[in-house]
Amino acid sequence: MSSNPSSARAASAVPDADRLVVGLNPQQREAVLHRGSPLLIVAGAGSGKTRVLTHRIAHLIATGEAWPSQILAITFTNKAANEMRERVGALLGGVAEGMWISTFHSACVRILRREIAELGYRSGFTIYDTHDSRTLLKRIIKEHHADADGLTPAAAQHRISQLKNELRDADDLARAEGAHSPADAALVDVFRDYDWALQHANALDFDDILVQTVHLLEAFPEVRRRYQRRFRHVLVDEYQDTNHAQYELIRLLATPAEEGGPAPELTVVGDSDQSIYAFRGADLRNITHFDEDFPGTRMILLEQNYRSTQRILSAANAVIGHNFDRADKNLWSALGDGDRITVYAGYSAHDEAQFVADEIRRLHREGLGWSDIAVFYRTNAQTRALEEILVRAGVPYRLIGGTRFYDRAEVKDALAYLIAVVNPADDLAVRRILNVPRRGIGPTTEQRLVTFAAREGIDLPAALVRAEEIGLGPKVTGAMTALGGALADARAALADQPLDGVVADLLDRVGLVRALRESQDPQDEARAENLDELLAQLVDYTEREADATLADFLADVQLTAAADELDAGQGAVSLMTLHTAKGLEYPAVFITGLEEGLLPHRMSLDEVGGIAEERRLFYVGITRAQRHLALSMAVSRTAYGQTNDQIPSRFLDEIPEDLLDWRQRPEEVGGVRALGRGGRWRDAEDDVRHDGRGRRALAGGARPTHADHPGRRPASGHRWANEITTADIPRGQVADLAEGDRIRHGSFGEGIVLQLTGRGAKQVATVRFDSGARKKLVVAVAPIERA
Ligand SMILES: Nc1ncnc2c1ncn2[C@@H]1O[C@H](COP(=O)(O)OP(=O)(O)OP(=O)(O)O)[C@@H](O)[C@H]1O
Ligand SMILES: [Mg+2]
Numbered sequence: 102m103s104s105n106p107s108s109a110r111a112a113s114a115v116p117d118a119d120r121l122v123v124g125l126n127p128q129q130r131e132a133v134l135h136r137g138s139p140l141l142i143v144a145g146a147g148s149g150k151t152r153v154l155t156h157r158i159a160h161l162i163a164t165g166e167a168w169p170s171q172i173l174a175i176t177f178t179n180k181a182a183n184e185m186r187e188r189v190g191a192l193l194g195g196v197a198e199g200m201w202i203s204t205f206h207s208a209c210v211r212i213l214r215r216e217i218a219e220l221g222y223r224s225g226f227t228i229y230d231t232h233d234s235r236t237l238l239k240r241i242i243k244e245h246h247a248d249a250d251g252l253t254p255a256a257a258q259h260r261i262s263q264l265k266n267e268l269r270d271a272d273d274l275a276r277a278e279g280a281h282s283p284a285d286a287a288l289v290d291v292f293r294d295y296d297w298a299l300q301h302a303n304a305l306d307f308d309d310i311l312v313q314t315v316h317l318l319e320a321f322p323e324v325r326r327r328y329q330r331r332f333r334h335v336l337v338d339e340y341q342d343t344n345h346a347q348y349e350l351i352r353l354l355a356t357p358a359e360e361g362g363p364a365p366e367l368t369v370v371g372d373s374d375q376s377i378y379a380f381r382g383a384d385l386r387n388i389t390h391f392d393e394d395f396p397g398t399r400m401i402l403l404e405q406n407y408r409s410t411q412r413i414l415s416a417a418n419a420v421i422g423h424n425f426d427r428a429d430k431n432l433w434s435a436l437g438d439g440d441r442i443t444v445y446a447g448y449s450a451h452d453e454a455q456f457v458a459d460e461i462r463r464l465h466r467e468g469l470g471w472s473d474i475a476v477f478y479r480t481n482a483q484t485r486a487l488e489e490i491l492v493r494a495g496v497p498y499r500l501i502g503g504t505r506f507y508d509r510a511e512v513k514d515a516l517a518y519l520i521a522v523v524n525p526a527d528d529l530a531v532r533r534i535l536n537v538p539r540r541g542i543g544p545t546t547e548q549r550l551v552t553f554a555a556r557e558g559i560d561l562p563a564a565l566v567r568a569e570e571i572g573l574g575p576k577v578t579g580a581m582t583a584l585g586g587a588l589a590d591a592r593a594a595l596a597d598q599p600l601d602g603v604v605a606d607l608l609d610r611v612g613l614v615r616a617l618r619e620s621q622d623p624q625d626e627a628r629a630e631n632l633d634e635l636l637a638q639l640v641d642y643t644e645r646e647a648d649a650t651l652a653d654f655l656a657d658v659q660l661t662a663a664a665d666e667l668d669a670g671q672g673a674v675s676l677m678t679l680h681t682a683k684g685l686e687y688p689a690v691f692i693t694g695l696e697e698g699l700l701p702h703r704m705s706l707d708e709v710g711g712i713a714e715e716r717r718l719f720y721v722g723i724t725r726a727q728r729h730l731a732l733s734m735a736v737s738r739t740a741y742g743q744t745n746d747q748i749p750s751r752f753l754d755e756i757p758e759d760l761l762d763w764r765q766r767p768e769e770v771g772g773v774r775a776l777g778r779g780g781r782w783r784d785a786e787d788d789v790r791h792d793g794r795g796r797r798a799l800a801g802g803a804r805p806t807h808a809d810h811p812g813r814r815p816a817s818g819h820r821w822a823n824e825i826t827t828a829d830i831p832r833g834q835v836a837d838l839a840e841g842d843r844i845r846h847g848s849f850g851e852g853i854v855l856q857l858t859g860r861g862a863k864q865v866a867t868v869r870f871d872s873g874a875r876k877k878l879v880v881a882v883a884p885i886e887r888a
Contacts, residue, residue: 118163121156121192125149132368132401133157136166139355139395142370143388145432146417146724147408150370151684154336155185157368158200159192161334170199171333173354173365177342179204179660180501181684185338201332205347206307209314210656212328213305219321220313225523225652227304228659232508233529234258234295234306241294247287261292265308266344266382268315271296303526311346318353325358332365339684340371340391344382352394367395373428374421377680377718379710406432406724408686410439413730416756417723423755424713441762443731446749448770450483453735454490456764457691460731461496461674464689469729471497473688475675477722479700482740483693484676491674501677507658511617511628515608515635516658521562522591522607523652531561538616540580546573550581562588587611600651601640608632679722690726692719695734695750719752736772748773835887838866838880843888849874851888 122130132142132153144150158174161167176182186202201208210228217226229237238254238261241247247257264274271293274285299306305313318325335355337343343351355367371388379385392398406414411434418432443460447453461474476487476498484500491498507516514537520530528551535550536542542550553571554564564571565585568578591607608614617629642654675687679700694700700719705711723730738747749767768774835844842854844866852870857880859865869875878885 121160128403129153133160138397140368141391141398141400144403145430147406148403155188159189167333172200173332174202174336177339206310207660209310223303227520227524227527229304229306241291247291250283250287252284252287262308265312266346303524315349322358329364335365335367337369340369341373341376341388342378342383343387348387375721404431406434410436412439412760413726416760420755421720444761445733445764446767447735450486450735450738453733454486458490458494471672471674475687476691477679477682478693498674501675502681525560525562538612541577600643679718682725688727689729691731692722693733695732696747700750736767844885845888846885
């Protein structure tokens, strides 16, 4: 054990430190006190993993083993980071300043701000959010005519992000076997140009933030050693959701650069049942192989859940128990049985929302605060009906991580001005503001400016200043030099004037706020207020962070915008996606949209392991609830202008009936019954096939990919879950169907039964309809009759 930084301080601090393990159970206490080897804490939801991390940090500081500045703690969201910082502060009786408690991205940006010159970037680099990268990709794809090869900006963005998270670049892709389709070849070119364009603009996309930090630590051992000396402890929450790049970063920090060299002690906590970011490259192996990657690991299991009542926990255990070949956990709660889980099937999304609103109001009348209540959903599209009804019902609410303040067009415009000042190489930002507000700079003029800048080898703001040399009309030339002058002056002023004043002057001088205030569009007044809000945040920031630069503020803004958003604050119900809910807890939780296609989401049905991941997501949702849990669905839902009949989620069937309190069943409002035990979802064979990835990953082997399942087809008598269609909604049943029989189907018309497989509830008919369509139907539930 180390006695640094000061043994005198340590001696006086110890009695105080003992207080920090009071009230912890023996395993938790051990986790707080363990020293000298890597520590892995794996445990189910609500077992105190995050609490252990918090107490461990406080304990390290209280004993004097580490200064606050020697702690690096990584959490998954900014919100979680703020909470942890506050709690550690409270435990230590004051704010412990100087701790690095942040997300992976924020920690990396802090490192890059200091070190990025090593990698050939200039200070004041811009961070491109997903929208910015998409814009850039669109341009590059167009230039390469890669759209002709079937490459869309969305697909390119997704693939590039995946590759970056695996720490692979365009050259790796070019070398990769099988990258020979025209789309792959196009992707290589687009990827290369995209990275080049980012570098040219002195900009990083989100993935680069991690990738470049890893690159930095790998390529510059002295930088790596500096951070290894700086941090004595590295702690990571939600480790199950780390991807390869994040894993590498942790490994580079926590293993000595050379034998016997300094390295911080590593503590990670996680729960494989809550891994919900496989689609972003999160790799469970980081947790399952932890002790191989970090030899000498001490592993601690926690089994008591302190969050939820037993019925809620039993429901969670039952659901996650359907995932194949996971390490079984024995989570139990001492908080009593608690209420049964309320379940409601509405006839429409509005009816469902009305139920949610009524229940919320009831809970509120019974004494719960608004902020004790949260509503979760799988997709953002579900918020519309909810918001409408909540407004009408007078329930105060806040969307967490929804449409974000910094995503608003006018706010992005203002930020683009600031970026143009800090990072004039960022063409995307400069081009965004050329004609906002309108100054007569159209696409042709813009192109002439860009060409001129390229020919002269200068950035766009410098080209604006020299607009006279381009040979355009006097009016537009004047507008351009004025804009160039405003940017240059702001840049100069930053050297010796307060940040907020410089920014206010700039936005005023270029007329951004004025244009909005003078506009006839009533929306523009609200937009102007948003700019006021932005300035207020800047003032706030300068007061909070001494010596803050404009570049720091922008990085802060760009990262907040990236991840989660602000607290719901007091007095409001929180609305958020299930993904955002990770790590949080509320006395009352509503999970909405328990329908096939939503939860599990239809996108998951074709993915190997997709259903298992959706199930983990549902498990995360359930385990947020402390005392009240309500699940709801709608038997019909309108999306993209189409109203569809919805089938109850298979996950509803996975909760034992005696834990449920049905307020309204789907069949009471014209829907399909939840299937109950023995229904057609509950086909273990399907689960094995669908969940192949999760299973093998847990068993420690390499993950199979689609390629491992060539021509995946179900054995006879089985069907893939994704073959369920609304045509399967039961409206009747045909007894003793035989091959060759003619039938009539509710939507497909008449046809002939070609083949029958399976029996009873699992009997499947292959039918050729007179229209020519060939369909597989579950006889027990298909809306068919004899023709
Ligand atoms: N020993 C304990 N005594 C009392 N309350 C505890 C104890 N341990 C944890 N708790 C409480 O239980 C709740 C869950 O703890 P925490 O959030 O740390 O769990 P977790 O394992 O991180 O959960 P998740 O997996 O959802 O992130 C918190 O309210 C926490 O304060
Ligand atoms: Mg936690």
